[in-house]
Amino acid sequence: MASGACALEQRAWGRFEQGYGLETAALSTALFNDGAACGACFQLICVHSKWCRPAAGAIRITATNFCPPSSTSPTPWCNPPQKHFDLSQYMFLKFAIYQGGVVPVKFRRVRCHKQGGMKFQMNGNPYWILVLVYNVGGAGEVSNVKVKGSNTGWIQMQRNWGQNWLTGPGLVGQRLSFQVTASDGRTVESDNIVPPTWAFGQTFEGHNF
Template sequence: MQRHRSSAVLNLSLLCYCLVLKQLVLLCGAEGLPQHRLPDLHWYPGTATWYGEPEGDGSTGGACGYGTMVDVKPFRARVGAVGPVLFMKGEGCGACYKVKCLDKNICTRRAVTVIITDECPGCPSDRTHFDLSGAAFGRMAITGENGQLRNRGQIPVIYRRTPCKYPGKKIAFHVNEGSTPFWLSLLVEFEDAEGDIGSMHIREAGSSEWVQMNHLWGANWFIIGGPLRGPFSVKLSTSTGRTLSARDVVPGNWVPKATYTSRLNFYP
């Protein structure tokens, strides 16, 4: 009888171990490394205003450094500025959010999706605030009430993080003006998934070492060396741990202000 109880306890222990192991497999990759966190589907309270032209696309350029990209699709009319809570000194650049108006009398139930491209000067630092393009702000209104919604000025909203999606686009690296073989600065464009950058590394031609780049401002990163030898491979990691490496994406004959497109993105 004692052996029977011991066997039952052993079987139960093995079952518990298998269940735990199964959960670890779901949470970890083949090498046992933690994968990116699941998206947070909870909605959080915030406030929103709008800027620019009533039906406009928002600002040109912005504090993230995307320049004229914000004037054309897929950024056009989807740009948004945020306060310090989400801007995080530029580390929040590129992230995508769904923003929904709470006033049922004038707003629809649908949320507008915006891409963080700018910082909102003077926005409150004690709460989450969005300063949207006129077009994005008005899109939350029911038909025919766009102007009335904009007349409200500041409105209460709820928001949540959402994956960035750029169908047909691959991650590109723009070499910033002023770059030299001794100081190289890159801007990342069209990054799917989280959209933001947690860290960036670069590997020179003929080297097996990944060297960490430093955050410059907005979505811009840089490295100091000398002389730096291309072609360069670039590895970037998002804030949640997704990693992607683009081999020899910046050619040896690179020039400042040129953009070099990889063959990769986080989504097919």
């Protein structure tokens, strides 16, 4: 498995370890926003092309990776200022014909509908803790995360990359709570969801938007 620009583990055939399935896309620089757009959901409709499937309707995807710009590709679709979605083949075929390759779309941001609670995957070591926040409903984009131990107040975490949020040492062996704020300003608090016996590599479920 490889870890993409949103810190999600990608399996063969484009599926993600964290449960996003194939309803995903990598975003071009103009949309990716240095990783802040990770987790955002979009609705896309194929338009003005002979390769659009008739009456296919719209597809919905979650942003799970970055489509990097290229200085060598003859068709640099992901170069600024182009707004481009690099879809999984499964999703592309839902609204367009394979031979089209690249098709024009209309798109808009939509709310994310996720099953179950928000997930917190604990990574790092005794010197720093890296929490992967995913399966985020509502706006989908996480703009701020705070963590509280059973022996601390609320501690501000810093975005490390993608959906990974970083804090320093001192929380190992404590019961943990999280406050997550989305890009629309809404905040969800998940109290005492991580037991004091937690270990690196474990994932815990909190409330969702």
